[in-house]
Amino acid sequence: MWTSTSMGVPESVLLSVMGLSVVMVTLIILALVILVFAKVMGSSNAAAQSAPRPIPDPPGISDEVCSMILAVICEELHASPEEINVTSIKELK
Amino acid sequence: MWTSTSMGVPESVLLSVMGLSVVMVTLIILALVILVFAKVMGSSNAAAQSAPRPIPDPPGISDEVCSMILAVICEELHASPEEINVTSIKELK
């Protein structure tokens, strides 16, 4: 839209006000849409609770590793895997 | 080979019969070549048995992890690695 090779300060300020307004308005619209959306999704918390996501494995503790550890312990205790019941494996930081 | 911009049903059928035949003949030739080849290789089973491939480690149970687990167990039992003999580590699903 702008064709001249230079721009004075007044125009710069005008354009800047305009630009910051566009940014503001756009992000406000986005914020509103997100809010509306969260409502539509049936008050998100309820929705989230009614359809709980399958909890992904914490990184680093894959199924294989867990079962492998279990296997080692069984070896050591001379027990069969069915006799031992690992209720949870917690990752310590 | 075909230059016209449309093709009637009779030609289509003819070409299709031809095409399916080419596919059939090509794959039959391949099948025969494979059979001949298997014979030439000196009845493959014998060959396969004489040169067994090294069995790759099951995925997920690497050497390091195994030895690490062993190390932890040793720590715990105050035993040296030489005293413990892990005969096998099984992965449980």
Next chain:
Amino acid sequence: MWTSTSMGVPESVLLSVMGLSVVMVTLIILALVILVFAKVMGSSNAAAQSAPRPIPDPPGISDEVCSMILAVICEELHASPEEINVTSIKELK
């Protein structure tokens, strides 16, 4: 620099002597610069000792895996993580 489409043996030998000299001189200069540099760095050994590099974790024994193993052991011994003190985990080859 050379524009003719063939080169006689005398010129080839001359150019080769020249080329090998350039290689030799260049690498000698590099060697000298490295020597000077090692001196400038204040006799490298001392420098290396005064700024020891942090030892990276041995590959395959990440923090998560260690803490996970600890967690399994705690589970097994019905002990809390605070009661157990793993002093070191050694990788066995």
Next chain:
Amino acid sequence: MNLIAIVEGLLKSSGYATMTWQQLVMLVLSFILMYLAIVKQFEPLLLLPISFGIFMSNLPHSGTFEYFYQLDHWYDAGILGVMYMGVKSSFFPCMMFLAVGAMTDFGPLIANPISLLLGAAAQLGIYCAFIFANATGLFTPQQAAAIGIIGGADGPTAIYVANNLAPELVAPIAVAAYSYMALIPLIQPPIMNLLTTDKERRVKMKQLRKVSKAEKIIFPILVACLVSLLLPDVAPLLCMLMLGNLFRECGVVERLSDVAQNALCNICTIFLGLSVGATARGELFLRPQTLAIVVMGLAAFSFSTFGGVVFGKVLYAVTGGKINPLIGSAGVSAVPMAARVSQTVGSKTDRTNFLLMHAMGPNVAGVIGSAVAAGFFLTFFAH
């Protein structure tokens, strides 16, 4: 310059003001495809990038896609237009086949070469769809051939042929091919149950012999050589497939096999999907032809299944009941989905019947079969 002029300019150049109805329809269509890819998990690895490509390309004035070869400067083609260079040059489909080759175990096929016949028979749908497409009068024979290849149930082959014979149809053909591949578990079982008797479905096949490493290494070289000599036009695609398999089987280039299956494959998947989707511009896509392609794609898949199962019945009869006709349907390829369908249908009749490994033979044979069929069409129509 004043505020009002700026606002006016902004609004005029915005997509809200200038969107055509076709673009709107395409945006909605892209959302539907995203839904199918994400929620219904229809081959998401390709349908998600394809649908996003459709979305981006149909945003008004977004400048994300131009045909680079129509411009003075290729680098002005937009982000998707730049990616399209890999489609135009057939680079991406070839790389996809390199990955497929590196992921495929041809062992079951080598152990039981009769699988190749099933893999051939299950190309029937290609020719049925080709005849139907010609019969509609909506398509040139080149386009009809490209549509037919949907019945091969191999994404890269379909895209390769479409790109060479009917580049304007790459997008609908790719979408149809991948969608129906995802729908294989719905399309095939009724046809399989209809065509086979209970007794046939109960056939247990004898265990496959072990295949030596040497056979596995020589197989890809042999196939590449024989087929490429017969049908040179399909050589790029087929050789890449077999090179990938050679990387896998030779055992001395793990690094190359790994990169072909992972980094290279995934990068090409993203770019291929996005740029193929981007060719689906509303004004070209929203025509009766597209609907016809969708219909014929379904027909192609159905007839291919039919061909495979019926030929399986023939083999059942000829071998005196040693071949379970259910493995015939796996010949459409769509690796490994179709083989799993054979397994599922078989185990529904008899829980102890494990057909998976036996179905893998026709399954991978179907990939070769489709490539041969593609080579035939390319030889006939590309020159």
Next chain:
Amino acid sequence: MNLIAIVEGLLKSSGYATMTWQQLVMLVLSFILMYLAIVKQFEPLLLLPISFGIFMSNLPHSGTFEYFYQLDHWYDAGILGVMYMGVKSSFFPCMMFLAVGAMTDFGPLIANPISLLLGAAAQLGIYCAFIFANATGLFTPQQAAAIGIIGGADGPTAIYVANNLAPELVAPIAVAAYSYMALIPLIQPPIMNLLTTDKERRVKMKQLRKVSKAEKIIFPILVACLVSLLLPDVAPLLCMLMLGNLFRECGVVERLSDVAQNALCNICTIFLGLSVGATARGELFLRPQTLAIVVMGLAAFSFSTFGGVVFGKVLYAVTGGKINPLIGSAGVSAVPMAARVSQTVGSKTDRTNFLLMHAMGPNVAGVIGSAVAAGFFLTFFAH
């Protein structure tokens, strides 16, 4: 031919004989940048390749960089000149944003949409720098706009805009942007402490709600659609950002998300850095303009921080003290550095105040905000 002639020829063509003072200065500058990248760890992933690109490009006669589009044959452009094709076509910045998207969790923003306002306010510096640059009279308005975007604190956005509005300034803008991003922990805290009261800094914000998976999947599609329609010129960049995020959140294309974050991202980082650095030829780089860019970049970062914090104070007042103004400064983006600065400044006043997650909202909002600002400039100046 004789020995002396050869030696003479060698010496004449060597860089020692023909180096200009500008090249020497640039080599020294490249060593300084390498030092900052390696020892001071100033965004080394990009500054190290950039500095090495400067180094290579300013070696006399090295033939490592020519503008490929000025040559008869692109393949004679040199190794860095060939890489530059990915900059010229905006391919690399888009790929960087694909990776950023795949690495970004928009959850905190969705949980607290008011973050978006802070992300908008923290674009103030963009416009301040734009005005200053125009006021100096040294720059065209296009160049001024490209310089302003440094204040957005997003490398790919800055490079994308510079490449489209002022390609001759890509190198100084990129260097300034990445350098100041590395300096955020030095630039922001004084401004934050100056503008906020002890009481404000002690505000503890209530825990964010959990965001459902569906919201996280729909968010990127929604943003891509709404913003790209409003400001089509920024569509390529923004859509790639959101595609990356969609890969991450949809959960069905792990492979693509992984390759976008790793192999593809790292390859593009190397090539982008090297070729952007290579555009910094001494005779063009060593001008007063470059110094002005460095000064204005600092101004842009400072005023963006100012804008974010002051707007944070407004929200603090409006909400009756529920918003801690310190999270406003995170709106400049520079993910996740700026959010960590908010956390650090907050916990210095009260050790039990954990602002990190709350600051992540404005932080990722700042990425969107900068993209919108970029889109506005592109719409206004690129046509």
Next chain:
Amino acid sequence: MNLIAIVEGLLKSSGYATMTWQQLVMLVLSFILMYLAIVKQFEPLLLLPISFGIFMSNLPHSGTFEYFYQLDHWYDAGILGVMYMGVKSSFFPCMMFLAVGAMTDFGPLIANPISLLLGAAAQLGIYCAFIFANATGLFTPQQAAAIGIIGGADGPTAIYVANNLAPELVAPIAVAAYSYMALIPLIQPPIMNLLTTDKERRVKMKQLRKVSKAEKIIFPILVACLVSLLLPDVAPLLCMLMLGNLFRECGVVERLSDVAQNALCNICTIFLGLSVGATARGELFLRPQTLAIVVMGLAAFSFSTFGGVVFGKVLYAVTGGKINPLIGSAGVSAVPMAARVSQTVGSKTDRTNFLLMHAMGPNVAGVIGSAVAAGFFLTFFAH
């Protein structure tokens, strides 16, 4: 149209009908190379792709390889023709050197800079082969120079020089270079045993000092700067080598170092190998020149070994027996094969003599030495 016409057309266009004797010979040659790569494990990472490229390119009518720069549209060059763009622009050899740099530890060289002299002496074969090639009268001086560089035993350097001085010889030179690199354990030991006395072979060298991190970081920058200034024509190759090493040693860009060594390297290996192989078209390859190249390549390797060992003997004499002359042969590079040969030959004479680390110095010095030699030829012949 009738059936017979179709069959006739198919057969006419098939490769079986139109194959020339040269193509047949090349196919057989490609199978032999595949055998060597897979069964004999001759540098399989490159020889397998190269041999498959030869195979594909010599399939009649396969359309897999055309020189893209001779066509109206580059995208019609075929799958290997498209890949060849990375060779023509010298992109792939540079990327290979980036990877080599990232995989190389220059520590042993820095600890013992005298290694550099051995690395220089072991370039002797380059010049011997150059003289022989000129003497035959079969080659232009440019071609002779490219053939000579085979003696440098560095694949990327050989391909880079051949591509710039004699593109028509890239394939035979690459095949010869990689084949002889694989044969190093057969070529070198007899020469080493012939030239050294038992006493010399028993020399145990004193342990190398530790090299500080700072030295390792500064080394690549220093070498890149000094050598590129002296011989600008080799700057692209050498700078990439040193950039890779800088990535490795600086410790702050793990991601880039990793991708340079793995994904990027492997992708480029596949494409480089295939497209270099593809240039070996029968009608050009099957000439006396090719045989001459093979012979001269062997001469180059032998004389390089000779040069290294003899200079090692000189150093043995000068230092009063502190240098084991066996490490001289490692100066041909072919990292780390040649260093292992030094170790093996040494330990055959005295089982307790461990020369490996000492041989690594000349070994990596040989890479730099070959690059310098290449730069000299390029300076002299490329302008």
